[in-house]
Amino acid sequence: MIRYLAKRLAASLLTLFGVSIITFTINFVVPSDPVAMIAGRNATKEMRDNIRQRLQLDQPLIVQYGAYVGRLVQGDMDRSYRRRTQVAEQIWARLPATLILMAAAISFELLIGLPAGLYAARRRGSTADKAAMTLSFIGVSAPQFVTGLILFYIFAYWLSWLPSGGYGFANVILPAVTLGIAGGGWYSRMMRSSMVDVLRQDYIRTARAKGLDERSVLFVHAFRNAVLPIVAMIGLDVGIFMSGVVVVESVYGWPGIGQLMWQAIQDRDIPIIMGVTLTAAIFIVLGNLLADVIAPLIDPRIRLR
Numbered sequence: 001m002i003r004y005l006a007k008r009l010a011a012s013l014l015t016l017f018g019v020s021i022i023t024f025t026i027n028f029v030v031p032s033d034p035v036a037m038i039a040g041r042n043a044t045k046e047m048r049d050n051i052r053q054r055l056q057l058d059q060p061l062i063v064q065y066g067a068y069v070g071r072l073v074q075g076d077m078d079r080s081y082r083r084r085t086q087v088a089e090q091i092w093a094r095l096p097a098t099l100i101l102m103a104a105a106i107s108f109e110l111l112i113g114l115p116a117g118l119y120a121a122r123r124r125g126s127t128a129d130k131a132a133m134t135l136s137f138i139g140v141s142a143p144q145f146v147t148g149l150i151l152f153y154i155f156a157y158w159l160s161w162l163p164s165g166g167y168g169f170a171n172v173i174l175p176a177v178t179l180g181i182a183g184g185g186w187y188s189r190m191m192r193s194s195m196v197d198v199l200r201q202d203y204i205r206t207a208r209a210k211g212l213d214e215r216s217v218l219f220v221h222a223f224r225n226a227v228l229p230i231v232a233m234i235g236l237d238v239g240i241f242m243s244g245v246v247v248v249e250s251v252y253g254w255p256g257i258g259q260l261m262w263q264a265i266q267d268r269d270i271p272i273i274m275g276v277t278l279t280a281a282i283f284i285v286l287g288n289l290l291a292d293v294i295a296p297l298i299d300p301r302i303r304l305r
Contacts, residue, residue, distance in 0.1 A: 008292070012285040019281045020072075020274070024065050027270045034268045038081050068274070077278075078271035082264075087275040091257055095279070097167060098256030101249070102241045104176035106234065109183030114230070116184070117191025118218070124196055132188060139185030148178040148251040165253030175252045179245070183237060190233060194226040201225075238287030242280035 035057060039048050052058045056067055071078060077087035113136075120132040151174050156164040163171050198204065199222055207217050245258030253259070257276050264272035 005289075008289055012289070015285060016278065016281055020069070020278060021065070023274055023277045024068065025061065027273060028061055028064070034081055034270055072278075077275040080264075080272050081269045082267045082272075083269075087271045090260060090272065091275055091279055094255055094257045094260050097254060098245055098249070098258060101172055101175055101179070101245060101254060101256055102238070104172050105179035105183065105241060106237060108176050108180035109187055109237075110230075112180070112184040113187025114191050114227075116188035118195060118223070120188065120192040121195035121199065122218070124192075129192075133192070136185035136188040139181045140189070142182070144178060144182060145247045145251060147181055148175070148248055151178055152251060167255050171252070171254070175248045175254050178248050178251075179241060187230060187233065190229055191226065194229050195222060198222045198226045232292075234287070238283050242283060 120129040249258035
C-alpha cells in the first residue's frame with residue numbers, strides 16, 4: 001500500500017506540474033494584456049511599464065514561470081491583479097461552498113442513477129428499461145447551462161419554489177440538481193451495464209439455485225461487484241464537477257470557486273486562474289486516488305500495485 005501511494009503521489013506531482021505549465025502558457029499566449037486591466041484606461045505608458053516590470057511581465061515566459069513555481073512551492077499563489085489580495089485566501093474562502101455543492105450533486109446523481117440502473121437491469125429489454133435509458137441519454141446529452149436555465153425558469157422564476165441565487169440549504173438544490181442530472185444519467189447507464197454483466201455470472205445462478213430470495217441475490221451478491229465501476233467513476237466525477245461548476249455557479253450565483261474562476265477569466269486575472277486551475281487539479285488527483293483506495297475495501301480480490 002505504501003509503495004503504491006508513493007508511486008501515485010509521484011505521478012500526481014508530475015500531473016500537477018504539467019497542468020501548471022499548460023495553464024501558465026495558455027494564459028500568456030492569449031492575445032490580451034493584463035497590465036491594461038490593472039493600470040486602467042487613464043494610465044500613462046510609464047505607469048504601465050512600471051507595473052509590467054514590478055510584476056515581471058517584461059521577462060521571458062520561462063523566467064516568469066520559474067518565478068511563479070518558486071513562490072508556489074513556498075505556499076504563495078500570488079496576488080490577484082483585480083482584487084489586490086492573496087489568491088490562496090480567496091480560494092479558501094470560496095472552496096467550502098464548492099465542496100458543499102459537489103457533495104450535494106454527487107448525492108443527487110447517486111440517488112437517481114443507481115436505482116434507475118438497477119431497475120433497468122432487472123427488466124432488461126422491457127419498455128421500462130428503454131424508457132429509463134432514454135431519459136438517462138437525454139440527461140447526459142443536455143448541456144448543463146441549458147439544464148440550469150430551464151430549471152431556473154421553472155422552479156425559481158415561474159413557480160417560485162426555490163431561491164434564484166445565494167448561499168444556503170435551499171439555494172444549493174437547483175445547482176446540485178443541474179450538476180447531478182448529467183451524472184445521474186451516466187451512473188444509471190453504467191449501473192445497468194455492470195449489473196447485467198454480473199447477473200450473467202455463474203455464482204449468481206448458484207445463489208439462485210440455493211434458494212436465496214431475489215433481494216439477497218441482487219443486493220448481497222450482485223450489487224457488491226457491480227458497483228465497482230461506479231466507485232471509480234465517482235473519482236472521475238470530481239474532475240467533471242470542477243469543470244461544470246464554472247457555468248453552474250455563475251448561473252445560480254453560488255459563491256464558490258467556479259464563480260471566482262468565471263470572474264477571473266473576464267478580468268484576465270491570471271493569478272486567480274492559475275490558482276483555481278491547480279486547486280481543481282489537486283481535487284481531481286485526490287478523487288481518483290480515493291477511488292483506487294476504496295475499491296479493495298469493497299472487493300478484497302483487488303490488490304493495489
